[in-house]
Amino acid sequence: MKYLLTVLIALSFFALQACEGPAGPAGKDGSQGPAGQNAGFVYFEGFKDSLRCQTCHTADYDTTYRVVTKKVQYEMSGHRELGNYDRNTTQCAGCHTNEGFFERYNNGFANETFNINSPSGPMVKQGYPNSSPVGCFTCHSPHKRGDFSVRDNNQVNIYTLLKNQTTKVWNSTGESNLCVKCHQPRMTSTFLTSAPYSWQPDPNAAATDTAKIYTSRWNNHVSGEQSQTLLGFGGFEFVGGTYPSSPHKDKVDAKGLGCEDCHMATPIGNKGGGHTFKIGYTPEGSTTESFNFAGCNNTGCHSSNPITATGAKWKGVRDEIGAKITQLGLLMMDTTITKKWSLPKSGKAVAWVSLTTDGTDTTWSVANASSTSPLRILPAVKAGALWNFQQVVNEKSKGIHNTAYVRALLDASIAELNK
Ligand code: HEC
Ligand code: HEC
Ligand code: HEC
Ligand code: HEC
Ligand code: HEC
Known part of the structure; x- marks a missing residue:
């Protein structure tokens, strides 16, 4: 009721403005009239x-x-x-x-x-x-x-679903501190909240430990991977590997880079940048994707060696990471590989991921994991490859958020399955 009243008052207010006759001379409060109360x-x-x-x-x-x-x-x-x-x-x-x-x-x-x-x-x-x-x-x-x-604009704890990995704090620009209030891992992921619980990713798991995965949503729910990746954690870091980060992480840590710098750069109509939050967009009258690099090529970032659609820091990185994603996905669809690391060893081999194509879009998802029949991986650490695959796919920038970290996760996962 209160709301209706509000709208009625607001509408009558606008109506009054709309019905104004010819303007008279400015009154004592000036041409704009008195300030509202x-x-x-x-x-x-x-x-x-x-x-x-x-x-x-x-x-x-x-x-x-x-x-x-x-x-x-x-x-x-x-x-x-x-x-x-x-x-x-x-x-x-x-x-x-x-x-x-x-x-x-x-x-x-x-x-x-x-x-x-x-x-x-x-x-x-x-x-x-x-x-x-x-x-x-x-x-x-x-x-x-x-x-x-x-x-x-306050800082946010970014949790991790990995065993023994420490929570990190996102405290960059005030604007990005807002984004990560939602773009953070979903701690209500089904694998955590509904019994039977799926295996909690743990790089230090015993060699005899079996990973049982009861849900195809064994991940951070698309919302966590961007902030985690920019902070350089959240992936399954196989013991003995090194997992460096790109300069983007240092800039975030130094409060010099927020989500808005790249996603809300100077807009191009309603296609990209600004409040579209988009970097990739399709220009009017075209069917090929363009990119709004206005955020990248700022002073202090890439102004001296600008990012372009065909350059090494864009096409080079995205092609490389894209190819590695495909390579890892295909490995996990290859049952001669998955059989080596799945239970039962004697039974029918199952793929760990599947690929669905709906004409324009290709989507990977976790396969053969359900609440009645888990995907069983032995030794459990091999499941880290499946975790990293989703972490990287859901990060959605094909490595731009943090190239070094994403590359390290993919390389380590591919090597682990090929052992
Ligand atoms: C600082 C900017 C700003 C000022 C000043 C402002 N508004 Fe708004 N208002 C907004 C924005 C943004 C929206 C949401 C976008 C829209 O619908 O235009 C909004 C929406 C509304 C709506 C629609 C609400 C709905 O749920 O659809 C009404 C009614 C309204 N404003 C009334 C007023 C009135 C009356 C005043 C003056 C007393 C006022 N506004 C002053 C920014 C402002
Ligand atoms: C998801 C969060 C989000 C939503 C939703 C959002 N904004 Fe914003 N808005 C921001 C952020 C972050 C900035 C600061 C951008 C920057 O610093 O580059 C901003 C800046 C602005 C500014 C001032 C800067 C400028 O570009 O002039 C205006 C005006 C504005 N928003 C209006 C709106 C209106 C109107 C809507 C609804 C149609 C809206 N915003 C919805 C996050 C949001
Ligand atoms: C209130 C929570 C919330 C805030 C704050 C928020 N987002 Fe989002 N964002 C979402 C949700 C939820 C979706 C998915 C919407 C859907 O699927 O309907 C989304 C979607 C997006 C998408 C599109 C994803 C896609 O797959 O196309 C981008 C880009 C994005 N957000 C960027 C930002 C940025 C940058 C900020 C900060 C300026 C921000 N968001 C702040 C909740 C939020
Ligand atoms: C921590 C905040 C958060 C919570 C809680 C959350 N979501 Fe989301 N969700 C997001 C964001 C952010 C995106 C968009 C991310 C992107 O596109 O990269 C998203 C995307 C999605 C999408 C579209 C992408 C997809 O996976 O198909 C669906 C569907 C969805 N959420 C369902 C849910 C459901 C159901 C729940 C509750 C059980 C839930 N979400 C709880 C933040 C959240
Ligand atoms: C250094 C620049 C940069 C920063 C900082 C950045 N992003 Fe991105 N992000 C990208 C690029 C590039 C893509 C891929 C865009 C494309 O393919 O169109 C992307 C993709 C995404 C997507 C997928 C949807 C889309 O528009 O493609 C989401 C959601 C997203 N980023 C959210 C965030 C959030 C939330 C933050 C802050 C925690 C953030 N990004 C910080 C560059 C950035």
Whole structure:
């Protein structure tokens, strides 16, 4: 009811503006009239005192924020396009819905903790059958603050699902500290929360240990791999290997690089950059992908030796990592290989991954793992290759986030299966 009232008041406000007659001489408050007053009741998160609605809501007046343009860009963002805001139960709503994120904000993100084998982390206390997608008010608080600062810019603990690997802190730019409140591992992954529990990845597992994997979602749930990769951890680091990181990690550690620097660079219409959050995009009238390198080629980054679509630091890296992903995937589909490391040794050999092609898109997934019949890998450490495969595929930049780390994970995994 309160909400309806709000909208009615807001609408009548706009209507009044729209019905204005010819302008008279400026009054005592100047040509813009008096500053708005706090309406005296709470809606949205309340209004900042003396907020001028036109600052953001009148396109030809809004020369500061250009809200209209951000809205157009945002329609093309994965946050809007992908539409998974129906993931609104207590375990999902905290990252997938506007409403769930508000609840976490109000509870205090710093109070979120992680316990292995129990639903934890970014959980909410209630489901939201009526949910809306992540939107302007999720990330900003424009009515209450009167600006577009990010809603929360505090550091975030990035947990890891690997045994004996230590939690790291993401504390880079304030903007990226917001992103990783959702782009972090999902600690409610089925392999942790529903019995029978799948094997917890452990590079120090005994040679006699069998990895039993009861779910095809034996991973960080696409949300954790980007922040973990940029921090150079979260992969299965086989004992004896070295796992270096690229300069991107050092820049993140030095608070000099955030997600927004690459994903929200100077926009190209509504195709890439800005509030589309996209780097790869398809230009109007074309069917081939282009890339917005505006974020890469900044001073202090790649300005002296710019990144180009055909250069070694882009095409070179992505081709190399892409080929290694395919090589590792095919190894795990090759039953003469998997048979060496699967149980039962005598029975029918099974592939560890499968490949589905729907015409335009090719998707890898974990195969032959279910709650009634686990994928059984012996010795367990070989399952590290399967973990790393998903870690790298879900990181989704084909190595750009942290080339050295991704390359090391892939090389070690391929070597491990070929032993
Ligand atoms: C600092 C920028 C800013 C100011 C100032 C501002 N708004 Fe908004 N408002 C937004 C944004 C951003 C949205 C969401 C995008 C949109 O729908 O335009 C929004 C949305 C709204 C909506 C739609 C809500 C919905 O759920 O669809 C109403 C109504 C509204 N504002 C009323 C007002 C009124 C009345 C004022 C002045 C008292 C005001 N706004 C001042 C930024 C602002
Ligand atoms: C409130 C949680 C939340 C915040 C904050 C958030 N994201 Fe997201 N993001 C998501 C979710 C959930 C999805 C997937 C949407 C879907 O599938 O419907 C997503 C999708 C994306 C995608 C598209 C992924 C794809 O596969 O195409 C990009 C890119 C992205 N986010 C970048 C960012 C960046 C950069 C920031 C910080 C500026 C950020 N996100 C902040 C929750 C969030
Ligand atoms: C920690 C925050 C977080 C939680 C909790 C979370 N998600 Fe997500 N989810 C994301 C982000 C971020 C993305 C987009 C990542 C990307 O595209 O790279 C995503 C993507 C997805 C996708 C699209 C990609 C895919 O795997 O097909 C689905 C479906 C999804 N989530 C379902 C769920 C369900 C169901 C739950 C609850 C059981 C859940 N999510 C809980 C953050 C979360
Ligand atoms: C997923 C989080 C997220 C969502 C959703 C989001 N923003 Fe932003 N917005 C940001 C971040 C991060 C920045 C800072 C970008 C930077 O520093 O490069 C920003 C900056 C801005 C700015 C000021 C900087 C500029 O480019 O002028 C405006 C205005 C703005 N957002 C408006 C909006 C509007 C309107 C919406 C809804 C259509 C929206 N934002 C949705 C994260 C978000
Ligand atoms: C150094 C630049 C850089 C930084 C920093 C960066 N990304 Fe990326 N990211 C990329 C590139 C490049 C891709 C691949 C884009 C493509 O293929 O279109 C990508 C892909 C992604 C994707 C897959 C969806 C898409 O648009 O392709 C998501 C989601 C994502 N990044 C999230 C994040 C998050 C969250 C952060 C911060 C924790 C982050 N990225 C930081 C460069 C970066």
